[in-house]
Amino acid sequence: DAKTTQPNSMESNEEEPVHLPCNHSTISGTDYIHWYRQLPSQGPEYVIHGLTSNVNNRMASLAIAEDRKSSTLILHRATLRDAAVYYCILRANQAGTALIFGKGTTLSVSS
Amino acid sequence: DVKVTQSSRYLVKRTGEKVFLECVQDMDHENMFWYRQDPGLGLRLIYFSYDVKMKEKGDIPEGYSVSREKKERFSLILESASTNQTSMYLCASSSGGAGARNTQYFGPGTRLTVL
Numbered sequence: 001d002a003k004t005t006q007p008n009s010m011e012s013n014e015e016e017p018v019h020l021p022c023n024h025s026t027i028s029g030t031d032y033i034h035w036y037r038q039l040p041s042q043g044p045e046y047v048i049h050g051l052t053s054n055v056n057n058r059m060a061s062l063a064i065a066e067d068r069k070s071s072t073l074i075l076h077r078a079t080l081r082d083a084a085v086y087y088c089i090l091r092a093n094q095a096g097t098a099l100i101f102g103k104g105t106t107l108s109v110s111s
Numbered sequence: 112d113v114k115v116t117q118s119s120r121y122l123v124k125r126t127g128e129k130v131f132l133e134c135v136q137d138m139d140h141e142n143m144f145w146y147r148q149d150p151g152l153g154l155r156l157i158y159f160s161y162d163v164k165m166k167e168k169g170d171i172p173e174g175y176s177v178s179r180e181k182k183e184r185f186s187l188i189l190e191s192a193s194t195n196q197t198s199m200y201l202c203a204s205s206s207g208g209a210g211a212r213n214t215q216y217f218g219p220g221t222r223l224t225v226l
């Protein structure tokens with residue numbers, strides 16, 4: 001899987017939007033962009049994924065650059081419960097592939 | 112609601128002991144995975160299985176073995192536990208088919224300490 005680059009940490013205030021960036025300049029045409037997050041003392045959980053178009057779900061939005069070399073996870077209104085490590089992962093289109101986790105971005109949310 | 116359960120949240124074992132970590136999923140998933148997570152190193156894949164009785168080595172299989180006799184259960188075995196195997200162990204599962212779209216569901220983790 002191609003490599004991703006994320007900032008080590010970010011801070012936000014409660015109720016404000018948060019934009020978490022991810023660079024993946026070596027992404028291939030069939031790689032999907034996945035985001036997972038890991039809350040303290042829990043296993044990772046799926047957040048969202050996309051291929052080319054922007055995606056929305058109940059947790060977040062994913063904005064994908066036109067050249068697909070970067071993407072941004074958007075939390076529209078951060079809550080204290082969103083404090084977690086956020087991982088941006090590229091997945092090749094192969095059956096049964098494991099996730100390759102980088103260091104992720106540690107998001108802190110203040111009240 | 113999808114569920115992956117792991118047999119213990121916390122486990123303390125002695126060096127040289129044989130350790131079994133159990134993982135059960137209730138989603139009829141074909142694929143199951145074992146990762147370990149260490150500070151500064153992130154999550155690393157130990158083994159995965161894409162079908163009953165099938166297994167594939169991940170990035171760090173040394174010192175571990177696995178067993179998958181039933182579709183819902185995937186066991187990680189430390190044949191002779193060592194202190195460098197002190198870690199958080201995470202199990203995950205996903206459905207089969209095209210991997211890129213398949214979400215992995217994780218269990219809560221087992222924090223293993225080897226003394």
